[in-house]
Amino acid sequence: MTGRHSLELALPGASIGAVAGAMAGGLTLLAGQPTGMAGLAALALAAPLALFGGLYGMLLGHGVFRPGTFGPVGLYWMAAFPVSRLAQELLAPTGALVEGVPAFLAYQAMIALGFGIGFLWMHERLMPHWLVRRADGNPLARELLGTYLRFAEMMRTRKSARKGARR
């Protein structure tokens, strides 16, 4: 049961990872590339990115990460993104490894910081909506939603103070 609860928290992050990965292949298809090649390129990146995106959601639910905090997420993707790209290059090679694996990984780790910003940006938008839907039957979701609500409550208190003060 706990496993299912954790998996539910993985959905928003996994979706963002999958969509970001699929962008690479799915839109290559529009650019006139062979279907098989584009599909493989998409899948080879979307699958690991979805996996790591989902894992982030689960770790968030278990309190390893704090909501909306960039530093640890940046480090997480600096490891996860290069691994995902390496997996893609091994399954659907595009010649990106010509400079050697270390240079390839270093470059991907740098880009990963940017990817991390985009990922967290989207995740913070989607996760609270998902938690509201799942809070009833999932104690992990309820607890995480509580963290988001405490922050929202703080913002609401600020806003209700504005009406009394404005005159």
Added chain:
Amino acid sequence: MDTSNTPPATATPPVEDQRVWKAGRLEPMPIRKLPDAPPSVHLIGPTVFLVALGVGMGESYMWPRLVLLFGPEIRWLFLIGVTLQAVVMLEMARYAMATGESIFSGAARVFKPLMWFFFIVAIAVYIWPGHLSAGAAAFEEITGIPWVVTAVAGLILVGVIFTLAKVIYNLLENVLSLLIGALVLGTAVVAAMVGTWGDVVTTISGMFSFGYLPAEAMTAAWFPVIVGACAFAGPSGMQQMWYTLHLRDSGAGMGVHQPKIRGLRHAGEEEEVPNRGFMFDTSDPAEMAKWKGWRRWVTFDALLLFWGITMLVTISFTVIAQSAVRIDPAVRTAIQGDDREVALTAMSNAVSAAGSSVLGVVFLGFIALIGLNATLGLFDSFSRGQADMTFHFVPGAKKLGMSKLYAIFLWGVIIFGILILLFGPAEGPSGILDTLAFLSTFAMGAYCVTLLLVNNRMLPKPIRPKWWSNAIIGFGALFYLGMLFYSLFAYGVVVG
């Protein structure tokens, strides 16, 4: 703190603070409580507007183009431009968060004609719908739909959305956040697939080649282009000034005491807009602690979200452009030409031709996305700024209310835009193009001077900027105005 009315010493605190802060010749600001700052590490806030407006043609076209022409070393100017803009952002936020007023009101407190100057410049520069053309042209490349049709449909859509929205800020923040999230994620994925370690090393090391200016750059043909690119590094023209309106509307700092602008359909529910901003008690250590929290909050925005995303997008686009030239050397010739659409199409074709790992359509898709972001942000910000100045400083305008004034400016610029797209020159009449480009860059130098005056004269001493911050903003004024006038007098051309 300069107060005109000290509260009586009573055992029970007064319900409402009667003290005021006198700033300039306008109505004094009542002293109110500063709200608690949100955690400094956050990801959702008004900076999304500045990023949406700022990440535009400068990042996706002008700078990649200069890198291909003069080498990556030219990017030291970009580093200076964007870093300068991050400091400008922090200083714009200082006044807006401390008072809940826009920088336009701050300028009016110093000298009212200064504010009217910005009012007129905004109309002269921003009513022309030329900024729609790049995004719409990229969309035409992908779909075949004529760009004028897309541009007109886009204009009407923007008007309808902002008219129906209950609270415009919330709607726009949500839409732009999703668009920018998609842009950042997508750009990172594309750059990860087409770029190499070598590209990124030259791109980044080039940012530290301070003083590099090849002989060719110092010519009448290219120096004005460099001036234009410097002005377009990050937010250009009046976009930073509009950011203060978004800060106020998001309830940042003393903006919490100001109501939000509503769409025309919900204008009847509008709350009363006060005539002036507010000030907090800067002699109270507890209030100053909260102020430091707000400064941390906005510094996080300036460094990570604004500086970080702008850098990421421009490094990614530069890497994409470098890959495009490697794939097809003819792209370099196309980029050297003056035609932006030809250059963008050539870059897109080159990355498309390289095989399954590169994405010409995605490239054009991003150009269209950047255009859409800029259009949404620009129309809203323009209307917001003009409505703010009209509401506070045109006699009788208060009767209409802020939301109706916003709608008048919004639909005014949309209808004018449609007429010009259908019957006139989209960029503006060719005879005044130079003047418009001049005004846009001049406004940036002018707002640096305005910022120095407003923050150092209209704010209480404890929250005025530090000397180094003043020095950077002063340098900004010299940077923009100096380059502009040097170009004008040395080459007889304003901005390319």
